[in-house]
Amino acid sequence: MGLLTKGSPLSWEETKKYADHVRKHGILQFLNIYHKVKERQKDVLKWGDEVEYMLLSFDHINQKVRVVLKGEEILDVLQHKGEKTNPNHPTLWRPEYGSYMIEGTPGQPYGGTMSEFNTVQDNMRKRRQEASSALQQNEAICTVTSFPRLGCAGFTLPECLPTPVERGASKSLFFPDEAINGHPRFSTLTRNIRHRRGEKVAINAPIFKDVNTPSPFIEKFPSSNGDGGKAAKPDHIYMDAMGFGMGNCCLQVTFQACSISEARYLYDQLATICPIAMALSAASPFYRGYVSDIDCRWGVISDSVDDRTQEERGLKPLKNNKYRISKSRYDSIDSYLSKCGEKYNDLDLIVDKEIYKQLTKEGIDHLLAQHVAHLFIRDPLTLFEEKIHLDDDNESDHFENIQSTNWQTMRFKPPPPNSEIGWRVEFRPMEVQLTDFENSAYVVFVVLLTRVILSYKLDFLIPLSKVDENMKVAQKRDAVRQGMFYFRKDISKAGNAVVEECDAAQNGTETCAENYTLMSIDTIINGKEGIFPGLIPILNSYLESMEVDVDTRCTILKYLKLIKKRASGELMTIARWMREFIANHPDYQKDSVITDKINYDLLMKCNNIANELTECPELFGPGCDKIKLSGNKMASLNDTL
Numbered sequence: 001m002g003l004l005t006k007g008s009p010l011s012w013e014e015t016k017k018y019a020d021h022v023r024k025h026g027i028l029q030f031l032n033i034y035h036k037v038k039e040r041q042k043d044v045l046k047w048g049d050e051v052e053y054m055l056l057s058f059d060h061i062n063q064k065v066r067v068v069l070k071g072e073e074i075l076d077v078l079q080h081k082g083e084k085t086n087p088n089h090p091t092l093w094r095p096e097y098g099s100y101m102i103e104g105t106p107g108q109p110y111g112g113t114m115s116e117f118n119t120v121q122d123n124m125r126k127r128r129q130e131a132s133s134a135l136q137q138n139e140a141i142c143t144v145t146s147f148p149r150l151g152c153a154g155f156t157l158p159e160c161l162p163t164p165v166e167r168g169a170s171k172s173l174f175f176p177d178e179a180i181n182g183h184p185r186f187s188t189l190t191r192n193i194r195h196r197r198g199e200k201v202a203i204n205a206p207i208f209k210d211v212n213t214p215s216p217f218i219e220k221f222p223s224s225n226g227d228g229g230k231a232a233k234p235d236h237i238y239m240d241a242m243g244f245g246m247g248n249c250c251l252q253v254t255f256q257a258c259s260i261s262e263a264r265y266l267y268d269q270l271a272t273i274c275p276i277a278m279a280l281s282a283a284s285p286f287y288r289g290y291v292s293d294i295d296c297r298w299g300v301i302s303d304s305v306d307d308r309t310q311e312e313r314g315l316k317p318l319k320n321n322k323y324r325i326s327k328s329r330y331d332s333i334d335s336y337l338s339k340c341g342e343k344y345n346d347l348d349l350i351v352d353k354e355i356y357k358q359l360t361k362e363g364i365d366h367l368l369a370q371h372v373a374h375l376f377i378r379d380p381l382t383l384f385e386e387k388i389h390l391d392d393d394n395e396s397d398h399f400e401n402i403q404s405t406n407w408q409t410m411r412f413k414p415p416p417p418n419s420e421i422g423w424r425v426e427f428r429p430m431e432v433q434l435t436d437f438e439n440s441a442y443v444v445f446v447v448l449l450t451r452v453i454l455s456y457k458l459d460f461l462i463p464l465s466k467v468d469e470n471m472k473v474a475q476k477r478d479a480v481r482q483g484m485f486y487f488r489k490d491i492s493k494a495g496n497a498v499v500e501e502c503d504a505a506q507n508g509t510e511t512c513a514e515n516y517t518l519m520s521i522d523t524i525i526n527g528k529e530g531i532f533p534g535l536i537p538i539l540n541s542y543l544e545s546m547e548v549d550v551d552t553r554c555t556i557l558k559y560l561k562l563i564k565k566r567a568s569g570e571l572m573t574i575a576r577w578m579r580e581f582i583a584n585h586p587d588y589q590k591d592s593v594i595t596d597k598i599n600y601d602l603l604m605k606c607n608n609i610a611n612e613l614t615e616c617p618e619l620f621g622p623g624c625d626k627i628k629l630s631g632n633k634m635a636s637l638n639d640t641l
């Protein structure tokens with residue numbers, strides 16, 4: 001989750017003194033990069049995925065599953081066996097927030113050819129195997145978005161007690177600091193967010209009210225050692241640590257565009273897809289041992305890293321702070337970056353005016369300048385003593401410091417200084433799925449979508465305020481079947497039309513006629529006669545026009561079929577499947593409580609599914625050839641989408 005620097009981290013009080021210094025040099029670093037590479041044109045389309053994993057330990061005797069706090073140890077083993085031995089090793093491993101987490105990516109980015117879609121799942125499988133081989137018996141590496149009993153008594157191995165004391169990192173009643181990655185970046189982020197905010201973070205996820213759930217649902221928390229959970233809201237699952245959010249796993253995709261303008265175009269277009277892809281990937285219905293009423297992690301993470309003071313959140317008049325800020329640092333994007341997007345920028349955008357002026361004076365256009373000046377309203381959250389004074393021509397740590405702690409649905413990434421890497425955009429909303437098959441399917445779906453967006457010059461833009469409304473709907477329980485999302489009706493402004501429209505927007509001649517309407521995910525993905533063509537049918541016609549070898553085509557068809565059926569509700573999302581699993585568990589008391597035994601059974605099942613030891617037709621449809629790419633592919637060639 002961003003830059004790792006070794007050294008001595010500064011406290012919040014010390015970091016704060018350098019906030020202007022970091023911003024000033026961060027902007028200089030950005031400008032240096034921008035001026036050097038703004039004209040770069042011929043970078044090729046490349047892309048890569050990031051999968052976040054959890055390490056679990058199954059206690060078969062006591063029928064209990066816990067997160068194992070040995071991410072760093074495993075990471076060390078994997079890096080030594082991998083990239084440190086062979087620079088061309090097919091996988092790369094990185095640390096993640098939880099000390100029970102690791103992140104894996106392909107060793108090299110994928111290129112632009114279709115046949116590479118056929119290697120994604122193999123690479124993910126390799127990662128799973130590599131990581132599994134570094135584990136002990138009864139341990140497993142799982143791609144679950146949220147651990148259902150995170151923060152419950154004894155949820156870690158070794159068992160660690162939370163220590164809600166001021167000198168700790170999160171001061172949580174539930175989440176021990178030992179469950180935070182041991183690299184000082186992570187605990188410093190945690191502590192400095194709390195100190196900047198002036199109080200602990202507070203997360204309240206609505207509880208799912210089952211027939212026996214107490215109503216109102218109110219929990220008592222210890223006050224002898226702690227604050228009694230005073231920020232807890234009735235009818236909500238209360239959580240009080242960054243780990244409840246950043247300790248969740250996701251699936252991300254990064255694209256390299258051929259130029260800065262293509263990157264800006266993709267950034268905008270994909271921003272509208274974020275809520276849709278998130279709802280389709282919904283996989284996190286449980287928090288701190290309870291069934292919640294949400295299906296996605298997004299809002300939980302957002303609150304878990306919300307460093308805004310009471311003044312910034314609008315709870316007190318502004319006195320010590322500069323701005324009222326409407327969102328957490330982890331949230332949806334606030335402005336489009338391409339010319340076509342300009343007229344849909346309808347959110348109030350707070351910018352650092354001085355920075356905006358400086359950027360425009362340096363020749364940066366309004367849209368990019370306001371984007372950067374908006375990111376830079378934030379303070380740096382961590383700073384290492386050894387990394388205060390940098391060479392702004394050749395380093396970008398101060399820029400990255402602010403940039404990488406703005407965790408938005410999309411991220412626009414300038415090339416690192418002096419590198420071959422081009423302008424990139426990162427697609428960040430998706431929840432990680434149980435199997436390599438599903439994760440490959442979601443990733444390939446998004447990558448293919450970028451291909452059709454670019455080849456057909458599609459236009460999905462709607463006012464950003466509507467995308468924000470979609471983000472809220474997307475997290476609700478069963479949003480895939482029940483949610484209605486604003487989506488553009490006419491997306492096929494082919495070729496010149498897009499350019500013309502942009503010019504018109506520039507001249508202010510086009511008024512923003514309502515070109516969008518509310519649609520279900522089924523309509524958006526599969527289409528509906530007379531309303532919307534559907535993304536999958538568009539991808540299909542694109543595929544038909546491409547030369548793709550039989551094997552690859554077959555793989556892609558399987559992936560798209562999964563997306564299609566998840567969208568129509570014929571197949572379940574992970575979240576819905578998990579809810580049904582719990583509801584049907586013989587121990588479940590219909591009281592929204594997930595006991596150790598229920599959790600154990602659920603995660604055993606998840607792990608068996610991921611390792612292809614059991615089928616799960618509710619998630620994949622009948623027959624296991626949906627999971628095994630090695631199966632008889634020719635047989636399913638006739639499958640129509």
Ligand code: GLU
Binds near residue numbers: 001052248249250297
């Ligand atoms: N785990 C975070 C999430 O679920 C993302 C962290 C990162 O940016 O790598 O969104």
Ligand code: MG
Binds near residue numbers: 050103
């Ligand atoms: Mg990550």
